[in-house]
Amino acid sequence: MIPSLPTRAFLLSLLTGLLAVCASSALAQAPAAKPEPGLLLTHTSGPATDTAVAPNLWLHVAAGQSAAPALPAGKFTATWTGALNADLRGDFQFRTEVLRGSLKLEINGTNIIEVTAATTADSAKPSAPSKPVRLSKGANLLKATFTSPDSGDAFVRVQWSEKGILWEPITTALLTHNPADAALAKSTAIRAGRDLFLEHRCAKCHTPAGSPALAATGAPELAMDAPDLADIGSRRHYAWLAAWILDPKSQRAVAHMPRTLHGANAPADANAIAAFLATLTGGPAPALPPKADAEALDSGNKLLEVLHCAGCHNLPDATEKDAKKISLTHLNAKFPPPHLAAFIKNPGAHYAWTHMPKFPLTDEEAHQIAAALSSTAPMFKQPGPSTDPAVIARGQHLVQTTGCLNCHTLKLDNQFKAKPLADFAATRWQSGCLAEKPAADSAAPAFAFNAEERAALQAFAATDRGSLTRHAPSEFAARQAKNLQCASCHGQLEGFPLIDVLGGKLKPEWIASLLKGEVADKMRPWIEHRMPAFPARAALLAAGLAQTHGFPPVTPAEPPVKMPLTTIGKKLVSSDGGFSCIACHGVAEMAPVQVFEAPGINLAFSGARLQHTWFLRWIRNPLRVEPTTKMPVYFDEEGKSPLADILGGDADQQLDALWQYLRLGSKMPPPIPPQ
Ligand code: HEC
Ligand code: HEC
Ligand code: HEC
Ligand code: HEC
């Protein structure tokens, strides 16, 4: 029944009234999106702009580098916005610790500091402290604007202090931003699309203008390799190869390799390719595994646990499977036995840019791990490849004509070509490799992207794609830390730091050697876990982590060690009249004297490891750097030293003496033990 006009008008008014009520209550209830950690950081240069989340008021862009991939190198501004959440009301002073460029800091709409530093001497000195600022309990609106100098390095690190004695970075955990920001959403999609483009090696087929030189100067991932196919027939089983080539994602949900074969012939083509690959044998034969007795299996299982393999993998005997982790159930189908151990020992041997970390392992340990994995994974009957020369020849022809050799190396002519990147207007990023359903007769590979991934790639396509020609170290570090899953251990395992702080604590040179696998000593021998290496990305990742924290990618040379001070430093570390640091810390060859207290890292490493400013903050008050540390606080609230008879009790001079002594490294003369 259609209501009569007045009734309809009444119903309508009732309805609009109701809607209005709903809308207003929805408005009243819809909370601003829950704040998230970090500040919004917007970089702009001319019309180019990029918004990301940054941990703190830190930045370092070296001369000639881009501040963000979306920006050309050269002059830029950086604006941080968000909230500084004070837990109690209080008065704080602010200053720049280092600055090259200009910085303006506003809190709750009031100018706090406005400072410019251009000369080298000014850049290295802290600025004059601001007047004390009253912070309200809860969120205080924060805005900081940095303008880069006309040329040269651009950098800043901001500090605050409650009493004007201890200066430290603003507590990172107190900084938040509103995640529902339109500019952030737009830049995030573009960055995600660029990341997908790089990780899936689109540029190997659709070459960007300026290739191949770009691989050295542009996004570092343009240089990424794919597994070398030489001798692949010795290293992998035939049946697994056929299944992988037919559809990589059916074997590993997070595969980067696309499906290149389509249509009814695809399974037969995959078998032919695998039959050809099976003929590629040779290479050095890996050592045969020792007998996998019960003891070896036990050790293998223990290593699987201690090395936290399950942080990234579903182990063959896992009862709960995490869809985002790489399964290891198929290992017996893929690896001839000695090759599994060889892979675990050195996953980058045939594939430098693998995401699998390289653990420090002996041959015996690698064999124990392989045996433990093999013993719980199902066994497979391995069907043999076709030995028909016609099939093998067809397999070889397919390898040369379907794009395999755009990504993989093998000594064969590549006869596959695709159109250059510049040929695809953004409107074309719906078809071909981005088609929801690949056409059976398409020459384009199929990546099986989901809707969100396609949207991100399309957002990237709509840019001028010039970001491929640029490398922004901080952004690279954030991207790689995510893709390499550093957080699967850091933050999950007890007894060592969150990844977020390390760029401001350790020198980039130290992080680089660690990530290359060149640090042979364990820093924390009391924990069983081991830090693995990521050799291909080590140096770039280390530089990016430092720059994220406002430190240069290369640590400036320090003046020579002040030798006379080292003797005093030694006394300070000693038990006899000093701080007794040696209760917990070893010093070069000398072991700590009271290890049971709370073990510390051997002090002979400090000089090579630590950023000097981090060292100073740490000794002044370790609890303010790491609230759960067991290292004692020696200096009082006024910053005074309890050892009044050494260097006149001057804390700064004592800290310098300690630092000069630590800088001697393995040559530190042994301190005086307790009598
Ligand atoms: C193995 C080589 C290869 C790789 C890798 C590859 N493509 Fe393609 N792509 C092709 C071929 C072949 C076509 C068909 C058109 C042609 O002949 O170039 C195609 C077509 C396309 C099209 C459709 C263009 C049109 O005009 O319809 C887009 C868009 C595209 N690719 C984007 C991508 C993206 C994004 C990636 C990475 C995720 C990628 N491609 C990776 C080979 C490749
Ligand atoms: C930080 C994450 C991470 C950790 C920890 C890790 N892996 Fe991996 N692993 C990967 C990734 C990612 C791959 C895929 C490599 C690629 O193709 O880039 C992989 C691949 C593998 C493969 C080959 C799988 C295949 O199908 O080819 C084996 C075997 C393996 N890992 C064993 C281990 C063992 C054993 C440990 C512990 C000692 C371990 N992994 C720890 C990330 C990890
Ligand atoms: C767009 C680049 C690309 C193309 C095209 C491509 N692959 Fe791959 N392939 C990869 C990557 C990357 C991996 C490493 C695993 C991963 O992340 O997916 C891989 C892994 C493999 C492996 C496993 C190696 C191992 O030891 O685990 C084989 C075999 C292989 N590809 C063969 C082929 C063949 C044959 C073709 C052509 C039909 C092909 N690939 C096309 C990128 C590619
Ligand atoms: C399999 C677990 C695991 C993964 C994955 C992992 N780490 Fe570590 N990391 C460790 C362990 C364990 C230590 C402590 C080693 C020690 O002190 O002897 C450590 C220490 C470090 C240190 C030195 C910290 C210090 O204070 O000594 C840095 C830097 C570091 N990791 C960076 C990274 C980065 C970057 C990634 C990702 C690319 C990563 N880690 C992935 C386990 C892991």
Ligand code: HEC
């Ligand atoms: C009660 C035990 C204890 C005493 C005493 C102690 N520390 Fe520590 N120290 C620690 C612990 C615990 C850590 C953190 C170790 C970690 O990161 O795993 C630490 C860390 C350090 C670090 C950072 C080392 C690095 O390479 O990461 C330095 C430097 C340091 N202490 C210096 C000193 C000095 C100098 C003294 C004496 C003034 C001292 N410590 C006294 C327990 C102690």
